[in-house]
Amino acid sequence: MSLDLSPSPQLSARFSPDATGELIVDGVPETFAAESTERLREAVLGRVGEIAASAGRPVRLTVSDEEGDWLLAIQPDGSIGDEEALSVAQGPDLAPVSSRLATTREIPTTDPAATDSGTTDATATEPATREAPARESFLYVERPRPDRAKQGFRGALARAGMPLSPSAAELRERAELDAVSRHWAGPRTIAIVNGKGGANKTPTTALLSAVFARNGGSGVLAWDNNETRGTLGWRTEKDDHDATVQSLLPATDELMSAGARTADIGHFVHHQNADKYDVLRSNPTMLATEQRISSEDFDRLHTVATKFYRLVIIDSGNDESAERWLRMIDHTDQLVIATTALGEHAEAGALLLEALLQRDAHSARLAREAVVIVSQSERTGPAADVRRVARGFEPLARRAVTIPFDPEMHGGRLSFESLAARTQRAWLHGAAAVAEGL
The missing domain is CATH 3.40.50.300 (P-loop containing nucleotide triphosphate hydrolases)
Structure with a gap:
């Protein structure tokens, strides 16, 4: 299906639990149906990839389903990701999609009060014997892992590499x-x-x-x-x-x-x-x-x-x-x-x-x-x-x-x-x- 696309096409997709969906391109709806929700997602994302290829740059897709709403960046080759390219291609005023999708991670910083005091204890008397320095055990070290969605549309995108967290419904089911x-x-x-x-x-x-x-x-x-x-x-x-x-x-x-x-x-x-x-x-x-x-x-x-x-x-x-x-x-x-x-x-x-x-x-x-x-x-x-x-x-x-x-x-x-x-x-x-x- 060919469309006269605007310079920045407006794309949104809605998915229903019965494996039917709708893609709206600059206000024009396209309907989809498949034998499973997985096939439906593939068909819609494939169509958006075609639109991105016609536009010659990444496009932004708003997705709505029973789990909520979010933004995706679709590349001309049909892949999902590289949100930086999306923000560059569509202007610096658009925040990268990853900032809306990924769970933010706090980076520890050095306490200024500890580094700016300018004091050391070089003149302190050394004890005759020294205790072993404190260290963490090598056993049973818990490695934090990012929590990723496993179900529904969010789970499919998480498996494709998108850093999507679980929906509220999935978290309830896990509990x-x-x-x-x-x-x-x-x-x-x-x-x-x-x-x-x-x-x-x-x-x-x-x-x-x-x-x-x-x-x-x-x-x-x-x-x-x-x-x-x-x-x-x-x-x-x-x-x-x-x-x-x-x-x-x-x-x-x-x-x-x-x-x-x-x-x-x-x-x-x-x-x-x-x-x-x-x-x-x-x-x-x-x-x-x-x-x-x-x-x-x-x-x-x-x-x-x-x-x-x-x-x-x-x-x-x-x-x-x-x-x-x-x-x-x-x-x-x-x-x-x-x-x-x-x-x-x-x-x-x-x-x-x-x-x-x-x-x-x-x-x-x-x-x-x-x-x-x-x-x-x-x-x-x-x-x-x-x-x-x-x-x-x-x-x-x-x-x-x-x-x-x-x-x-x-x-x-x-x-x-x-x-x-x-x-x-x-x-x-x-x-x-x-x-x-x-």
């Missing part, structure tokens, strides 16, 4: 990754609760487990504590055995013995190869009356779980009056209310928090420090409903986090890798909120 990667001193137990069925407890259990295990390493157990057709086992990978909670219960004494080995727990749990956590299944084929678990049974199971795992995430089931449910609350360190935007799910979660406030001091603390995860369960459901429910929980709980609709969460095996990028990011945000309470 949340650090939070979910921590290993605490001693095991922690997280309970995923809501007395209403279908409130997204099982996906919340599985996907929080995946975030913690994929980032913090092994030692994460997802435990189905449901005696009324718990489906965590149906929605996760199965090992080459059929073990459930009922299989583990008779083996608790042996597993707590001094001779028990770490790998012995593998006879009773089902490892998730991609998502790195283990699942302790319930038996959905048995009647609830055939798989009752008493408070004492739960204590034995929990003792085994916290011996072999650093983080235990429990899918609670729906019967808030069951012994195993109440005993779970007694062992919980962080409570998570799982809900959708449906009124009956949200109301059941709110009523549960209010009831726990009245139960005892431990339960009241869990309720006040709870994290609420509100999932958009229907593709056609407005996102505003999800945000409205989250805001409604703010007076009741410590944090409320929203999860966008994702078809991969509805039916079939749950896999973190299969989720859309924005859904993965939302689950990371939710897991980081949970980690704050651990």
Whole structure:
């Protein structure tokens, strides 16, 4: 596409997350679309390089995307950089682009008071013995490294040599990754609760487990504590055995013995190869009356779980009056209310928090420090409903986090890798909120 360029062409580019963009050259828009944001960036920067070649000098490009706005210098050969050439070519009144992009570095200067005093201690008496002069250790020397963007458009340009710092969004994501990667001193137990069925407890259990295990390493157990057709086992990978909670219960004494080995727990749990956590299944084929678990049974199971795992995430089931449910609350360190935007799910979660406030001091603390995860369960459901429910929980709980609709969460095996990028990011945000309470 040829254009009659002005002596100093005005160029600006806007990029959208859906790999579409627009380049405006002296007020004339050109639209771009590509199969990925990486290809889109290449196409737009290639076009700007053509314009710079036509102009015979570097040109300035203003870039806008979800990470912010900044200036770039594009050379006639399509390369990015050499901002000095840009300021020389376009006049001394323009500051180099690098002054707007690079993080400034302070250069230490000599203290004038120390050099201008004009005094020395040449006449001082030398001691008979001298101490060794102070020096820095050669070991564990921290070398400061410039922090460069790694994601999005800024990350692509940083890899090309532009000294771009991370965006605020990237810094937040890094902080949340650090939070979910921590290993605490001693095991922690997280309970995923809501007395209403279908409130997204099982996906919340599985996907929080995946975030913690994929980032913090092994030692994460997802435990189905449901005696009324718990489906965590149906929605996760199965090992080459059929073990459930009922299989583990008779083996608790042996597993707590001094001779028990770490790998012995593998006879009773089902490892998730991609998502790195283990699942302790319930038996959905048995009647609830055939798989009752008493408070004492739960204590034995929990003792085994916290011996072999650093983080235990429990899918609670729906019967808030069951012994195993109440005993779970007694062992919980962080409570998570799982809900959708449906009124009956949200109301059941709110009523549960209010009831726990009245139960005892431990339960009241869990309720006040709870994290609420509100999932958009229907593709056609407005996102505003999800945000409205989250805001409604703010007076009741410590944090409320929203999860966008994702078809991969509805039916079939749950896999973190299969989720859309924005859904993965939302689950990371939710897991980081949970980690704050651990």
